[in-house]
Amino acid sequence: MxxxxxxxxxxxxxxxxxxxxxxxxxxxxxxxxxxxxxxxxxxxxxxxxxxxxxxxxxxxxxxxxxxxxxxxxxxxxxxxxxxxxxxxxxxxxxxxxxxxxxxxxxxxxxxxxxxxxxxxxxxxxxxxxxxxxxxxxxxxxxxxxxxxxxxNSEQRRALHLCAVFVNNFTNHLYTLAAEYCKRNELPFKILQPLIKETAAKIETLPPYSAQTGPALRNDQNTITAHLKMLDEDQKKIYTILTDSIQKLHGKKL
Amino acid sequence: MxxxxxxxxxxxxxxxxxxxxxxxxxxxxxxxxxxxxxxxxxxxxxxxxxxxxxxxxxxxxxxxxxxxxxxxxxxxxxxxxxxxxxxxxxxxxxxxxxxxxxxxxxxxxxxxxxxxxxxxxxxxxxxxxxxxxxxxxxxxxxxxxxxxxxxNSEQRRALHLCAVFVNNFTNHLYTLAAEYCKRNELPFKILQPLIKETAAKIETLPPYSAQTGPALRNDQNTITAHLKMLDEDQKKIYTILTDSIQKLHGKKL
Incomplete structure (x- = not known):
C-alpha cells in the first residue's frame, strides 16, 4: 500500500x-x-x-x-x-x-x-x-x-504554453462564437457538433492537413464580408489569425 | 421514393x-x-x-x-x-x-x-x-x-462566421501547437486528450464559464514567460487573444 x-x-x-x-x-x-x-x-x-x-x-x-x-x-x-x-x-x-x-x-x-x-x-x-x-x-x-x-522541465514549459493555445485560446474562440450566436438569436448548441468534430478530426489527420476555410482558400470575398460583420476587437482577431493561416500555408508571400 | x-x-x-x-x-x-x-x-x-x-x-x-x-x-x-x-x-x-x-x-x-x-x-x-x-x-x-x-439567410451568414472561429481558427491554434511540439521533440498526441476535453466541456458548461488560464487569472509572470518563448507572429496572436479574454472577463479596465 x-x-x-x-x-x-x-x-x-x-x-x-x-x-x-x-x-x-x-x-x-x-x-x-x-x-x-x-x-x-x-x-x-x-x-x-x-x-x-x-x-x-x-x-x-x-x-x-x-x-x-x-x-x-x-x-x-x-x-x-x-x-x-x-x-x-x-x-x-x-x-x-x-x-x-x-x-x-x-x-x-x-x-x-x-x-x-x-x-x-x-x-x-x-x-x-x-x-x-x-x-x-x-x-x-x-x-x-x-x-x-x-x-523534462523545458519540454513541460513548452507543453504548458501549447495548452494555453489549444485550451484557453480555443475556449475563448468558442466564447466569442457563443456571444455572436446569442446576438443573432441562434442557440449555441447548433455549433457543438462542429466543435466536437474539429477536435476529433486531428486524431486522424494532422491539424495542418485538416485546415479548411476562407483564409486557406484565400477567398477574399468571404473574408471581406466577414470583417464587415465584426466589431473592432473581433476584427483584429480575425485578421491576425487569417494572416497567420495564410503565412503558414504559403498563401501569402 | x-x-x-x-x-x-x-x-x-x-x-x-x-x-x-x-x-x-x-x-x-x-x-x-x-x-x-x-x-x-x-x-x-x-x-x-x-x-x-x-x-x-x-x-x-x-x-x-x-x-x-x-x-x-x-x-x-x-x-x-x-x-x-x-x-x-x-x-x-x-x-x-x-x-x-x-x-x-x-x-x-x-x-x-x-x-x-x-x-x-x-x-x-x-x-x-x-x-x-x-x-x-x-x-x-x-x-x-x-x-x-x-x-434565415442573415442568421446563416452569422453561423458561417462562427464556424470560421470554432473550426478554422481553432484548427489553426492546434496547428501552431503541433509545430511547437515538434520543435520541442514532443509528440502532438500528448495534447489530444486536452483538445478533446476542451471541446467536450462546453456541452455541459457555457464556454464563458469554462475559461481558465493565465489570461483569466491575470497571471503576469506566466504571460511574460510565455511571450519570451514565442516568435513575433505567435506573440501577436498570444497578445491579442490574452487581451480579448481579459476584456471580456473584466480583468482589464
Whole structure:
C-alpha cells in the first residue's frame, strides 16, 4: 500500500484525490490546506488538516498548489526521504530541490470542479531527480493513467504554453462564437457538433492537413464580408489569425 | 421514393451522396460535375453526368458547389417545379430565385473526403421560399439528421462566421501547437486528450464559464514567460487573444 498526502484544495487536488480514492494500492492518508473549509471534498474529516506541522509520514507528497506558492510550501515541509512532487506545468523541478527525492507529476488536462474526467486518458508528464524516483513515480502514475510521458522541465514549459493555445485560446474562440450566436438569436448548441468534430478530426489527420476555410482558400470575398460583420476587437482577431493561416500555408508571400 | 440529383463533386457533395445512399426513401438518380473524373465516388457510372443539359427530372436538386458558381450553375439548369437548394453557409437564398421552389440546405459541419461523419448529428440549417417547400425540405432533412434548424439567410451568414472561429481558427491554434511540439521533440498526441476535453466541456458548461488560464487569472509572470518563448507572429496572436479574454472577463479596465 502506497501512502499519499495531497497538499492543496484546488481543481487539480480535488481530481487527484478522487482518482486516488479509486485505486486499491494507493491510500490518501491526509489532505492539507491552509483553510480547512476548502477541504469539504474530503469525506473523512480525520484526513483533513490545516496545520502543516501535523503532516503524517507518507510515501508520496503531492503539492497541487498554485505556482507562486510551491517554493514557500516546500520550505514549510520537512524532508523525510519520501518522494515530493509538484503538479505545475510551468515551474521547474528544482523548486523542490530541498527534498532528497523530488520530481514533477503534471497532469496535462483541464479540470473543473463539477466535471468528472476519465483519468485513464489524462497524459501524466513525469520528471524526477533520480532514476529510482522516476521509477517510483512511473509505478504510481501507471495505476492511474494509460498515458505516461517522461518530460523534462523545458519540454513541460513548452507543453504548458501549447495548452494555453489549444485550451484557453480555443475556449475563448468558442466564447466569442457563443456571444455572436446569442446576438443573432441562434442557440449555441447548433455549433457543438462542429466543435466536437474539429477536435476529433486531428486524431486522424494532422491539424495542418485538416485546415479548411476562407483564409486557406484565400477567398477574399468571404473574408471581406466577414470583417464587415465584426466589431473592432473581433476584427483584429480575425485578421491576425487569417494572416497567420495564410503565412503558414504559403498563401501569402 | 424521393428522387434526388446532386450537383457537385466536392467534400459536401461526396458526404451528401454517401448519406443519401443509406436512406431507403431517397434515391440519388444522378450526380453532375463538369469534370466527370471527379465523380469517381459515384459507384454506378450510369448515375454520373458531365453534361448539364442531360439532367433528369428529380424531386430535389442539391447544388453543392463553390459559392462563386451557384448563380452561374442555376442559370444553366431549367426550372421544373422541383425543389432546388444550395448548401452554402454564406450565400443568400435568392441566388436560386429563378426556381419557383427554392431554398437552402446547409450542413453545419466540417467534411473531409476520407473521414466519415455521423450525419445524424450534423445540424442541417434549412430555409425555403414557401411554407410548402420548407415542409418538403424538413421531411427530407429529418430522414438524415436529428438536428434540424430553420435559419434565415442573415442568421446563416452569422453561423458561417462562427464556424470560421470554432473550426478554422481553432484548427489553426492546434496547428501552431503541433509545430511547437515538434520543435520541442514532443509528440502532438500528448495534447489530444486536452483538445478533446476542451471541446467536450462546453456541452455541459457555457464556454464563458469554462475559461481558465493565465489570461483569466491575470497571471503576469506566466504571460511574460510565455511571450519570451514565442516568435513575433505567435506573440501577436498570444497578445491579442490574452487581451480579448481579459476584456471580456473584466480583468482589464
Amino acid at each position: 502506497i501512502k499519499v498526502i495531497i497538499i492543496g484544495a484546488g481543481n487539480v487536488a480535488t481530481h487527484l484525490y478522487q482518482t486516488f480514492l479509486k485505486e486499491k494500492e494507493l491510500e490518501v492518508i491526509q489532505v492539507y490546506n491552509r483553510n480547512e473549509k476548502h477541504l469539504h471534498f474530503v469525506k473523512d474529516p480525520d484526513l483533513r488538516t490545516s496545520n502543516i506541522k501535523n503532516l503524517k509520514k507518507a510515501d508520496l507528497y503531492l503539492l497541487a498548489v498554485r505556482d507562486e506558492v510551491i517554493g514557500e510550501m516546500a520550505e514549510k515541509i520537512k524532508d523525510n526521504k519520501a518522494v515530493f512532487v509538484h503538479c505545475s506545468g510551468s515551474e521547474p523541478m528544482d523548486r523542490l530541490s530541498k527534498f532528497e527525492n523530488h520530481g514533477v507529476f503534471y497532469p496535462l488536462q483541464t479540470f473543473s470542479k463539477d466535471k468528472p474526467v476519465n483519468f485513464k486518458e489524462v497524459p501524466l508528464c513525469l520528471e524526477a531527480n533520480s532514476a529510482e524516483t522516476l521509477k517510483h513515480l512511473r509505478e504510481i502514475a501507471s495505476m492511474l493513467s494509460d498515458n505516461i510521458f517522461e518530460v | 424521393i428522387k434526388v440529383i446532386i450537383i457537385g463533386a466536392g467534400n459536401v457533395a461526396t458526404h451528401l451522396y454517401q448519406t443519401f445512399l443509406k436512406e431507403k426513401e431517397l434515391e440519388v438518380i444522378q450526380v453532375y460535375n463538369r469534370n466527370e473524373k471527379h465523380l469517381h465516388f459515384v459507384k454506378d457510372p450510369d448515375l454520373r453526368t458531365s453534361n448539364i443539359k442531360n439532367l433528369k427530372k428529380a424531386d430535389l436538386y442539391l447544388l453543392a458547389v463553390r459559392d462563386e458558381v451557384i448563380g452561374e450553375m442555376a442559370e444553366k439548369i431549367k426550372d421544373n417545379k422541383a425543389v432546388f437548394v444550395h448548401c452554402s453557409g454564406s450565400e443568400p437564398m435568392d441566388r436560386l430565385s429563378k426556381f419557383e421552389n427554392h431554398g437552402v440546405f446547409y450542413p453545419l459541419q466540417t467534411f473531409s473526403k476520407d473521414k466519415p461523419v455521423n450525419f445524424k448529428e450534423v445540424p442541417l440549417c434549412l430555409e425555403a421560399n414557401s411554407a410548402e417547400t420548407l415542409k418538403h425540405l424538413r421531411e427530407i432533412a429529418s430522414m438524415l439528421s436529428d438536428n434540424i434548424f430553420e435559419v
